[in-house]
Amino acid sequence: MSKKPLHSDPPLVKPLPVAKGGSVAPAPFRVRSKAPAQPLTPFQRESIDLFVGAFSVLSLPRSLGEIYGLLYSSEEPLAFDDLVTRLDLSKGSVSEGLRLLRSLGAVNLVPIEGSRKDHFTAETSLRRLAGGYLRDRIEPYLRGGESRIELLRKVSATDSERNDFQQKRINQLLSWHRFFARVLPVFKALAGKI
Amino acid sequence: MSKKPLHSDPPLVKPLPVAKGGSVAPAPFRVRSKAPAQPLTPFQRESIDLFVGAFSVLSLPRSLGEIYGLLYSSEEPLAFDDLVTRLDLSKGSVSEGLRLLRSLGAVNLVPIEGSRKDHFTAETSLRRLAGGYLRDRIEPYLRGGESRIELLRKVSATDSERNDFQQKRINQLLSWHRFFARVLPVFKALAGKI
DNA sequence: CGACTTGTTCAAAAATAATCGAACAAGATT
DNA sequence: AATCTTGTTCGATTATTTTTGAACAAGTCG
Numbered sequence: 001m002s003k004k005p006l007h008s009d010p011p012l013v014k015p016l017p018v019a020k021g022g023s024v025a026p027a028p029f030r031v032r033s034k035a036p037a038q039p040l041t042p043f044q045r046e047s048i049d050l051f052v053g054a055f056s057v058l059s060l061p062r063s064l065g066e067i068y069g070l071l072y073s074s075e076e077p078l079a080f081d082d083l084v085t086r087l088d089l090s091k092g093s094v095s096e097g098l099r100l101l102r103s104l105g106a107v108n109l110v111p112i113e114g115s116r117k118d119h120f121t122a123e124t125s126l127r128r129l130a131g132g133y134l135r136d137r138i139e140p141y142l143r144g145g146e147s148r149i150e151l152l153r154k155v156s157a158t159d160s161e162r163n164d165f166q167q168k169r170i171n172q173l174l175s176w177h178r179f180f181a182r183v184l185p186v187f188k189a190l191a192g193k194i
Numbered sequence: 195m196s197k198k199p200l201h202s203d204p205p206l207v208k209p210l211p212v213a214k215g216g217s218v219a220p221a222p223f224r225v226r227s228k229a230p231a232q233p234l235t236p237f238q239r240e241s242i243d244l245f246v247g248a249f250s251v252l253s254l255p256r257s258l259g260e261i262y263g264l265l266y267s268s269e270e271p272l273a274f275d276d277l278v279t280r281l282d283l284s285k286g287s288v289s290e291g292l293r294l295l296r297s298l299g300a301v302n303l304v305p306i307e308g309s310r311k312d313h314f315t316a317e318t319s320l321r322r323l324a325g326g327y328l329r330d331r332i333e334p335y336l337r338g339g340e341s342r343i344e345l346l347r348k349v350s351a352t353d354s355e356r357n358d359f360q361q362k363r364i365n366q367l368l369s370w371h372r373f374f375a376r377v378l379p380v381f382k383a384l385a386g387k388i
Numbered sequence: 389c390g391a392c393t394t395g396t397t398c399a400a401a402a403a404t405a406a407t408c409g410a411a412c413a414a415g416a417t418t
Numbered sequence: 419a420a421t422c423t424t425g426t427t428c429g430a431t432t433a434t435t436t437t438t439g440a441a442c443a444a445g446t447c448g
Contacts, residue, residue, distance in 0.1 A: 059253035
């Protein structure tokens, strides 16, 4: 049945492809396109760990943190395929992960002379990173908020009782809304200074 | 009482206890053995909807949004039991939900004269709300961040190659860290003005 | 064209998170 | 003490999210 996940590792990094010392590999024929995953450097592994944690604070899945972390800690742009093999993720996950990261503006597709593979780099401008996250995950809700509160007001109008309590709440929600609508741009502007 | 339930929702709210009648079966025989849940007012339902959405932006579960939303839209403190019956949640969920909301400082336990039930109200100070969230969900990671970056630096020291690239990254991480460490208190202070 | 590369899509599996609910504890009440 | 009320705990169940993998486009190259 369902086995208890024993790998209750304290480390946040999942097992990743590591250099295997066993050089005694028989190497039958020609190794089928199973590229020997270039192992991660300690710096890369720590970076991945760090970003997996940071992403999880934002409730973003581990695979996104791994992808971003590896790109962040790699000097050269990495090909799609590098991400798959070095992180040991499925192509599906990497494809979906990159799509999302790109939509957030956290990863850039860069053209590499003479290669027809896609190559990617981590976006490192805090302004763009924070801006993308806020734009995609926070602001849509904030915008919807206005009409939500308006709806509350309408509903309250049909409810003769408790009316000034409800009014108080509605006004407070409006004031909260204004607060966030004003603070977000300030935050973005500050992030732009970094 | 009064107020016929207008169910407009293109539903962020899940089905909640509503006055019987509309549906197909006119057989009011099968009544819950428990006390019939006092139905929610439209104002309450809209509020719950709004907070379920807001909480989900923060990746907090629906039940928390429901509990907070109902408390927010109720003038009087509500008993534990009210939450269970009016939101149609299990006692377990309500217990756990209240525990978490209280730990976040979003809900207060208030003593009610002459009742031995626990009663709760929604915290409505933005300073406390935001402060609690940041304190419990963001700051712990931020604090851990310092040692994470330190670890990166150590690891980088053992890695002779690419050293100035890595140094650049580490310095950037430090600068991001400082940024958040400085901006958070400012944000809290601003929230205190609302 | 046909064989290969490169990446996407999406149904299904696996993993994780949320919720339920029965058993239990701690007090009150009789 | 026995019982009732109120709420908590925690394993089991259910729901949701994430990941996988195999099929499939869309190109490229000879």
